[in-house]
Amino acid sequence: MSRATSDPAPSDPAPSAASADLVRELRSFSGEIERYIAQMSHVHTMHRTDLTALALVMDHGGASPGEISQGLGLSPSATSAMLDRLESAGHVRRARVESDRRSVRVEVTDSARAVGGSMFGILARHMRAVLDDHDEADLVAMASLMEQINGAARAARDEAGRAAEDRGGN
Template sequence: MSSRDEVIARLTELMRGASTYRLLMHQVIADRLGLIMTDLKCLDAARDEPRLTPGRLAEITGLSTSATTAALDRLERRGFVRRIRDEHDRRRVFVESTGQHEAETARLFSPLVTATTAILDNYTDEQLALITDFLEQLNAVNAQLTRQQKESRPRP
């Protein structure tokens, strides 16, 4: 195996480990917020979506419409989101944050943000640009593969 192959294998192993530990950390935070992981990830996936609809949330997350409705029901009961009818088309519903849990969520994520920032402070601007490019490409591929997996799964 070449040195490049070894480095790629090691990076792949490290990314898998980072993904696992990130998932475990998010599970702890979800537990602390009284949520299940799916609900926390719905909140995260939708954070930059203006005028979010349940259909768009299903599209972003890859969840079925019924699973999306169940997640929104749980988030609404816990006070994280509210559904608002479109004033021009009463059939259309938007989902928005209530703002009630942002401070608590930020507090729980703060140690992760602080630790990540401390690590990133060790890199030059050029290295950060390279890492950013890598992660943007990786996220795009992961989003595409998620959509493909969803589309190719057998229907009951």
């Protein structure tokens, strides 16, 4: 890895201690969420990617197979195989879009909602216990900060993808 892609430029100011602490805590949070999802995938005997796909479809109120492929970084054939698994398990249904009968929309079923409730209910309960200690103004500010941080993560992912393309990668 070159210095240009691994370290800030020498002219970049050093991050504040609080900023560095927050970035470290966000990395730790990401790891904890990854481990939680891995644990829940074992509990529900589902592929981790299947759980991620269900969350994506739930969050968007339905999605096309192409949107799922793009959202998860899967090939169309891998997405199709995953949707076959989820459909066989009764977690999703594929429905033709009325305005364009060639298009398909993936929707979650009550079974998937039950899995989601079971999976994220535990996490939500523990997070609510922490969030309940903060007033509405704090929560609004934190939600805004997280929205900005997620945007920064997407921008970093896009930049990394362009760098990989520039090097002849995927």
